[in-house]
Amino acid sequence: MGMRRVAIVGAGMTKFMRRAQETGKELAWEAAKMALDSCGLTLKDVDCVVMGTAPDAFDMIHMKAEYLSDGAGAWRKPYVRGFLGGGTGVFTACHAWYHIASGLFDVCLAVAEEKMSSCMPHPQGAFFTCWDQFTESPLGTSLLWFFAWEMNRYMTIHGISERDIALVSVKNKKNALDHPCAQVAADITVDDVMNSEVMAWPVKRLDVSPTSDGAVALVYAAEEVAKRITDKPVWVEGVGWCLDTMYIGQRDLYYPKYVEYAARMAYRMAGIKEPDKEIDIAEPYDPFDYKELHNAEGLLLCGKGEAIKLLLDGVTQRTGRQPWCPSGGALGVGNAIAATGLMKVAEIFWQLRGEAGKRQVPGKPRRGVAQAWGDEMQVGTVIVLGT
Amino acid sequence: MSEKIKVWPGTPLTDEDFAEKRILYTVWEPNLKYAWDTGIGYGRYFAELKKGKIIGTRCNKCRRVLLPARVFCEWCFRTVDEWVYLKDTGTVNTFSIAYTDWKADRIKEPQIPALIEIDGSDGVAIMHLIGEVDPQKVKIGMRVKAVWKPEEEREGAITDIKYWKPLEEE
Amino acid sequence: MPVEKITQVSQTKPWLGGLAPRAGEPLLYGLYTHGIAGERFFREIKDNGKFVGTRCPKCNLIYLPPRIYCERCFNGLEEWVEIPNRGIVYTFTAAYVDLDDNRLEKPVIIALIRFDGIHGGLIHKLGEVEPGKVNFGMKVEAVFKEKEKREGNILDIEYFRPI
Numbered sequence: 266m267g268m269r270r271v272a273i274v275g276a277g278m279t280k281f282m283r284r285a286q287e288t289g290k291e292l293a294w295e296a297a298k299m300a301l302d303s304c305g306l307t308l309k310d311v312d313c314v315v316m317g318t319a320p321d322a323f324d325m326i327h328m329k330a331e332y333l334s335d336g337a338g339a340w341r342k343p344y345v346r347g348f349l350g351g352g353t354g355v356f357t358a359c360h361a362w363y364h365i366a367s368g369l370f371d372v373c374l375a376v377a378e379e380k381m382s383s384c385m386p387h388p389q390g391a392f393f394t395c396w397d398q399f400t401e402s403p404l405g406t407s408l409l410w411f412f413a414w415e416m417n418r419y420m421t422i423h424g425i426s427e428r429d430i431a432l433v434s435v436k437n438k439k440n441a442l443d444h445p446c447a448q449v450a451a452d453i454t455v456d457d458v459m460n461s462e463v464m465a466w467p468v469k470r471l472d473v474s475p476t477s478d479g480a481v482a483l484v485y486a487a488e489e490v491a492k493r494i495t496d497k498p499v500w501v502e503g504v505g506w507c508l509d510t511m512y513i514g515q516r517d518l519y520y521p522k523y524v525e526y527a528a529r530m531a532y533r534m535a536g537i538k539e540p541d542k543e544i545d546i547a548e549p550y551d552p553f554d555y556k557e558l559h560n561a562e563g564l565l566l567c568g569k570g571e572a573i574k575l576l577l578d579g580v581t582q583r584t585g586r587q588p589w590c591p592s593g594g595a596l597g598v599g600n601a602i603a604a605t606g607l608m609k610v611a612e613i614f615w616q617l618r619g620e621a622g623k624r625q626v627p628g629k630p631r632r633g634v635a636q637a638w639g640d641e642m643q644v645g646t647v648i649v650l651g652t
Numbered sequence: 653m654s655e656k657i658k659v660w661p662g663t664p665l666t667d668e669d670f671a672e673k674r675i676l677y678t679v680w681e682p683n684l685k686y687a688w689d690t691g692i693g694y695g696r697y698f699a700e701l702k703k704g705k706i707i708g709t710r711c712n713k714c715r716r717v718l719l720p721a722r723v724f725c726e727w728c729f730r731t732v733d734e735w736v737y738l739k740d741t742g743t744v745n746t747f748s749i750a751y752t753d754w755k756a757d758r759i760k761e762p763q764i765p766a767l768i769e770i771d772g773s774d775g776v777a778i779m780h781l782i783g784e785v786d787p788q789k790v791k792i793g794m795r796v797k798a799v800w801k802p803e804e805e806r807e808g809a810i811t812d813i814k815y816w817k818p819l820e821e822e
Numbered sequence: 823m824p825v826e827k828i829t830q831v832s833q834t835k836p837w838l839g840g841l842a843p844r845a846g847e848p849l850l851y852g853l854y855t856h857g858i859a860g861e862r863f864f865r866e867i868k869d870n871g872k873f874v875g876t877r878c879p880k881c882n883l884i885y886l887p888p889r890i891y892c893e894r895c896f897n898g899l900e901e902w903v904e905i906p907n908r909g910i911v912y913t914f915t916a917a918y919v920d921l922d923d924n925r926l927e928k929p930v931i932i933a934l935i936r937f938d939g940i941h942g943g944l945i946h947k948l949g950e951v952e953p954g955k956v957n958f959g960m961k962v963e964a965v966f967k968e969k970e971k972r973e974g975n976i977l978d979i980e981y982f983r984p985i
Contacts, residue, residue, distance in 0.1 A: 298896055384852065386850075398837060398839050464750070681851040686839050688839065
């Protein structure tokens with residue numbers, strides 16, 4: 266392709282917590298320092314820093330990236346923030362890639378941070394200002410409506426039951442029991458999910474991931490440099506991102522076309538023709554249980570409406586042929602918006618190196634895909650990693 | 653990674669830590685007010701709503717209707733070709749029954765927000781609320797009609813339509 | 823395509839909205855924890871009327887306000903150092919209008935105060951002095967509120983006054 270090969274060589278993250286004492290800066294530092302320590306590098310070795318952090322309204326700090334810059338190691342370094350709402354985390358992973366692939370820099374530190382607990386009375390209220398101020402917010406628009414609409418349409422068009430979708434929540438929360446940073450790992454049943462409080466039908470409380478505080482950091486290096494730092498570099502094989510229309514009435518919610526476009530961009534770069542066969546592990550974005558299925562279809566890991574069959578057949582369990590969200594995902598670990606996306610990339614990184622501890626997927630996975638989604642429910646960001 | 657590291661950074665707090673002021677914190681209440689201009693497209697859209705009509709625009713190149721009315725087509729990136737009046741009836745594309753509001757507080761009477769495909773637009777939907785119906789009877793594909801505020805109460809806003817109710821068709 | 827043009831100003835109507843309290847209740851507000859470093863910094867001010875900073879032995883810098891990490895070498899900082907509450911005015915301004923552009927009765931002097939040998943400084947008001955009488959390098963000292971009135975934030979300092 267004419268661009269340099271880039272690898273991820275180190276990773277670090279904080280616990281995902283409902284409320285952290287650390288300020289956003291301190292969270293960013295804790296994750297970034299851990300990432301550098303994990304590959305034996307110091308701040309001097311870092312040429313540039315990219316930051317991913319979602320709405321300023323969560324931390325209630327305007328110009329959040331500037332505020333976080335010293336904690337992210339960006340003092341007197343080239344520094345830029347990417348923002349794509351919930352899609353930010355995986356976009357940051359792509360952003361760091363092209364800093365190095367372009368030949369401009371050799372080592373890049375990618376940091377994603379979120380401190381949602383600062384937003385009161387509830388972080389969900391921060392979305393109040395993201396709707397169209399004329400045609401949408403006067404109706405008292407709530408974020409949950411969008412998810413409920415999408416879930417309803419997806420379920421109705423494909424004829425999938427709420428009980429079956431609840432299995433995703435059960436799987437991911439259980440997977441997260443083995444993640445040391447998880448906020449809401451638990452051993453629950455489908456009945457627990459079905460009996461939980463209905464917030465906006467068909468969305469129930471246990472269908473939803475919690476709001477979190479947390480930070481994740483990854484260290485990227487160009488090929489020659491990566492090989493000196495570690496003997497287990499994880500290569501970035503493909504990146505993709507795509508946006509769809511803001512006007513919710515103009516796209517059909519049952520299928521995320523924009524995720525498919527982003528995925529095709531990444532797969533083309535990686536030379537993948539049959540993702541359902543060539544991808545060993547996947548981390549589709551799962552802020553809600555049905556989203557894992559919805560996004561996995563967008564990632565072309567199966568046909569439309571077929572994700573539920575793979576789940577029911579056990580294919581997507583950690584011991585299955587193609588585990589989805591072995592980390593526990595947002596549903597189990599927590600959803601610190603931007604940090605969640607990067608947490609999924611970090612998970613693929615650790616899995617491909619065989620360093621995921623109790624979460625390790627058997628069989629030496631060689632290729633993984635991580636995906637994030639969000640913004641005004643219309644962005645898909647995808648990264649393919651391989652060894 | 654996991655095996656070697658014993659302590660993961662992060663200091664979680666509980667609600668009691670805040671209630672009993674075990675840790676220090678600061679509160680800020682923003683007082684930011686805005687005055688937005690609606691623009692040309694929405695300006696006409698709302699002026700028509702005040703008159704009890706729904707208007708969109710049409711792009712002839714892409715052969716589609718834009719709703720709410722806008723003056724440029726984002727697909728082919730040119731100005732639209734004409735204004736087009738639409739009906740105030742439609743089909744439910746998707747809906748939800750909401751028991752919590754935008755702040756995540758519980759509400760007594762559930763709301764039924766929905767995306768309603770407006771007749772005449774070839775399937776373009778707008779966001780609104782459904783009313784005057786038992787929530788359990790709402791279905792995707794249901795036909796609905798707008799219930800308008802009386803003329804004197806309309807202000808030129810999306811709320812000039814109070815909600816949409818089931819349409820009885822012969 | 824014909825576009826309707828407004829001919830009377832009274833027909834223009836801005837759409838109003840915002841993040842301001844409604845019916846006395848805040849729509850959205852921020853609750854900020856002071857953080858690990860901030861917790862210690864503001865407790866010292868609240869309980870003891872003292873300033874403290876953190877020192878990086880590698881870069882030989884003392885940070886004020888303190889941070890738990892050095893922004894230059896990225897090491898964690900654990901050495902806390904007491905900082906005398908006397909400094910100098912590095913730069914200052916006098917504000918004659920408030921945030922909403924209303925004229926203030928009395929101008930408020932805001933200064934950046936730096937301390938000897940310390941990296942950083944504090945922004946605060948100057949008191950017991952007229953705007954015309956402030957100059958660069960002027961020596962000032964902190965005046966704290968009475969202990970019972972302190973809450974553990976930057977306003978526990980009333981102002982800095984010339985010595």
